Amino acid sequence: MEKEAKIYIAGHRGMVGSAIHRKLSGMGFRNFVLRTSAELDLRDQQAVAGFFATEKPDYVFLAAAKVGGIWANNTYRADFLYENLAIQNNVIHESYVHGVKKLLFLGSSCIYPKFAPQPIREEYLLTGLLEPTNEPYAIAKIAGIKLCQAYHDQYGCNFISVMPTNLYGYQDNYHPENAHVLPALIRRFHEAKRSHQPSVTIWGTGTPKREFLFSDDLADACVFLMERYDSPELINIGTGADISIRELAHMIQDIVGYSGDLLFDTSKPDGTPRKLMDVSKLHELGWYHTVDLKAGIELAYGDFLKRFDAQ
Template sequence: MDRNAKVFVAGHRGLVGSALVRRLKEKGFNNLLLKTRPELDLTNQQAVEAFFEIEQPEYVFLAAAKVGGIYANSAYPADFLYANLSIQTNVINSAYQNGTKKLVFLGSSCIYPKMASQPIKEEYLLTGALEPTNEAYALAKISGLKMCEAYRRQYGFNAVSVMPTNLYGPGDNYDLENSHVIPALIRKAHEAKVSGASEMVVWGTGKAMREFLYVDDMADATIHAMMHYEEDGTINVGTGKDLTIRDLVETIVDVVGFKGELRWDTGKPDGTPRKVLDVSRMTKLGWQAKTSLRDGLVKTYAAFQKAEV
């Protein structure tokens, strides 16, 4: 990628998109096309087509998506299907029609079968039933990566997909109603510390195992895929290492500085017993995560405190 090339980061205000912008600027890419939702509604086909015709971006990072927690996914499946299918269809087709050199589409590890063998390999996609609570979102994401494959096979369009594990970092959503596990725990631990609470309640037994990747590492991996990944199909991005939720919680409360007791509400569900990606393809491509979980949590908590002020 030429440092002066026009690069469109779709979804540049989101968790991954904002990290992509940070890393691209650090690497000397200054000709970035960045549009807010009011400036460019990616679900609007005519608006997206006009944007691509005028701007002619050479490279596209498709990080835009409608996302939400379990409640939102369960309550509004039609919204998640419509928005994500529209965004993907409009951006991928317009990029192809206007001569974009390469497009990287961001999937999600939640689109793998609910009961997939561990660690999860790329070829496990579509080999089993999806998690019902986010089926609509998963189906849309699967369609996006299959669209990339189809445009590559039929038209020779250089579109590839990356499949991130659970992400966290600056710019995350800390709403306790619909945030993911790390931002929710950071907020709970922070509020418990500030209020002087004697204990903090955590759902489940703490035995479930999960993998987490710092979002700036994800941005690095996505840029690496843009520069080096040329194969059909998707590629997993993660650390390849998991830990128990109990170990995660204990690390978070230590980073935040909460000194009270942890009380595990074992009447609440643990979810899938284990979820970790096989990242051997990405390792062979020459990329590995650099940020340790503790270092990433320290940076994330600092960003959270700054946002709270």
Template sequence: MGGPNADAAGDSFLSERSAKVFVAGHRGLVGSAIVRKLRDLGFANLVLRTHAELDLTRQSDVEDFFASEKPRFVILAAAKVGGIHANNTYPADFIAINLQIQTNVIDSAHRHGVKKLLFLGSSCIYPKFAPQPIMEDALLTAPLEPTNEWYAIAKIAGIKMCQAYRIQYSWDAISGMPTNLYGPNDNFHPENSHVLPALMRRFHEAKVRGAKEVVVWGTGSPLREFLHVDDLADAVVFLMEKYSGLGHVNVGSGKEVTIKELAELVKEVVGFEGQLVWDSSKPDGTPRKLMDSSKLANLGWTPKISLKEGLRDTYKWYLENVKQ
């Protein structure tokens, strides 16, 4: 659907390394990895704005930005994100802020002549009980997970908006849906972080204190998929270069680990010598959550960073940037 073939000679993303690329959300886990990747590849004209410099929820400000900067490419990695607690506490923020950001950026990008836009979502867009591994066509087939449906609805709207602009205007807007991500610039906050950075912080602090054990919630049996954020950044460049289609694309590692295996790996990487104790009175969450990324694999992209190598890299970053 829409637009010339992205592979046409001299017409690809990678052939335009002097073009202006707007990375929205460049200070987050995802955006910062995309910026690192683009700089490594020689993209010299990145357009970056902090939240203080450009509030993406303000339509007139976004409009003025696109009118003056006129970027050629847009990668939309800006979003209000958070865990279950935040989603339950601030549902209005999660739906309104994300809808505002997406609508403002996608619409202004189209009207100001952006050649190609990539919208990034999340695996939480899928139904709570979607068949595993989750294929792209599971979208909108059943009810969502109630704890994060406000965020999920906004992200689904973003996918549909990209599709609508492609259908109506033949505009090259695409969507990628990453699995659970980790890596440098992750959130290691004691209460608000996801499972992997939370474990890393707890094992590190236990090691420093010389604690004899670390208690982890649940049984350790749920299966989860993780992708290093530098692999995601590599996939983003691949999609910008190679993909121009109506459907969204899952971006995952295709590999599952139990939370127990994950905890043992983190413990080993951190060098915590004590015991791991499982508190099975605490909830496990969804038993399995794996995305089917065969669509992306068939296009020719697969991840390169193993979980152990990625954890080592993340712990190194943690030691240099987070620990007190």
């Protein structure tokens, strides 16, 4: 990317978009075009068309999405499918219409089958049934991948799709019901510590294994791929290592400093039993993550304290 190029980051105030903005700013990029959701509703086809016609960005990072954890995905099924399809369709299509040089679409590891062989290779897409609790979100993201590939095949657009593993970091969502597992645990252990609760209850058995990537590592990978990867075939972004939810809970408990008991509610769903990404394709290109999980959680907890516990 040329230093003077106009770069549009859709979702620049979210965890992923803000990390990409920080990364590019640190590299000396200055010509950003940014809009909050209040300023530009990406679900509105006419509004998005008008924005692209006026601004004509050179490069697009599509990090805007409606996101949440198991409870939110399973509760707001129509919203997750409709809103994500609308956002993707509008941004990807207008990027084609207005001659964007390159677009990077951010998907999710939940696109892969629930019982995919581990670690999950890119070619396992659409080889089995999805995890039911987040199927609408996954279907929207699969549609985004296929849309990028279709615009490449039909019109020669340089639109790439990246599939990050579970993310956490600065500007994360700590909503008590809608948050993903890692930030949700940070909040619950912190609140339990503050209110001297004797125990914290966690959904499921604690046995599912998950892989976690710090948001600034993801941003680094996205910029790396924007500059070095031009294939329409999707590519995984992750660490190549995972941890059980039980082990994760104990790690966060130690970092937060909560001394109560951990209880597991086995009547609640576990979700996919394991979701480890095969990142050999990314490693072959020369990119590796740099923030290990414990250090990353410590950084995330520090950010949580600044944003929610400043008193």
